[in-house]
């Protein structure tokens with residue numbers, strides 16, 4: 001397989017690996033295997049990605065000069081680099097980029113003080129977010145025309161203002177082991193950036209959830225893993241800090257006919273306080289934590305990894321499924337977790353092709369006493 005055929009490779013600050021995909025996979029596989037050799041000497045799995053059109057979410061700057069406006073990225077060698085295409089974004093984004101720029105270029109009201117554009121896609125939908133350094137109320141009718149003329153769900157944002165034209169929610173269908181799962185989520189929430197690899201991650205996590213009693217999930221987002229996994233457990237408690245994500249997670253239960261999940265907005269650290277009896281939360285007033293018999297804990301924390309209180313809590317539970325977007329904090333956390341648990345499965349998910357980043361999945365089992 002050839003290297004990514006992109007004139008901006010190595011200079012736009014996004015894609016940096018200028019080698020064939022086989023070499024990229026080998027490089028990542030070997031680096032991770034070496035990094036985690038002290039914790040695991042079994043077989044590592046590697047889940048690959050398409051090498052173009054894989055990013056479901058993308059954000060570009062808007063660069064203004066005497067030629068007009070262009071999309072831009074923060075360059076790796078210069079402050080900004082103008083770009084007119086991106087090979088790694090979902091084809092719906094790639095097709096819309098020139099049309100949107102042409103439309104906006106022709107309308108001074110839309111062009112002036114526009115500094116960024118974000119695109120979010122699902123299987124069938126696209127949402128565009130325009131970012132302005134001026135009050136978007138002042139150009140409301142032009143924005144409405146843009147949304148109508150290009151048939152777009154559009155959000156325009158400026159300081160403390162947000163205008164929505166069409167819908168600000170996206171609808172996703174993911175297929176896991178031939179079964180469809182349906183999700184709705186909003187523009188501000190976290191989503192996994194590579195749709196096809198996300199499906200592989202969820203499938204892998206499902207394979208780690210055998211003989212489940214109850215599941216505890218921390219950092220659950222809008223229920224990306226929770227909904228498919230809920231079918232393997234009798235009850236699920238899932239928590240997350242974002243209010244919007246929890247609201248969508250509840251809708252996602254309805255969309256999938258799931259009624260054994262209790263989603264609650266609590267940070268992981270707050271939940272630990274509740275478990276430890278240090279603090280009571282109104283949001284848990286209808287939940288008896290003692291009623292759960294957790295056989296599995298699933299964590300998918302942000303780049304910083306899990307807090308010490310979470311690591312301390314996990315040590316008593318039989319199975320831990322740890323999804324990580326940062327191998328360095330995963331390694332740090334494993335130093336603690338592996339005092340009580342043993343890694344029995346390790347997988348890599350190449351969500352971020354052409355970069356040095358890689359997502360990891362680890363299944364740990366409690367050591368016999």
Ligand SMILES: C[S@@+](CC[C@H](N)C(=O)[O-])C[C@H]1O[C@@H](n2cnc3c(N)ncnc32)[C@H](O)[C@@H]1O
Nearest residue numbers: 190219220221224240241242267268300301302
């Ligand atoms: C890597 S994302 C994973 C989300 C979800 N598992 C998914 O696959 O879409 C991490 C999530 O943790 C949430 N988060 C960040 N800090 C948190 C904290 N201290 N406690 C609980 N959730 C947190 C974020 O809002 C985000 O939804």
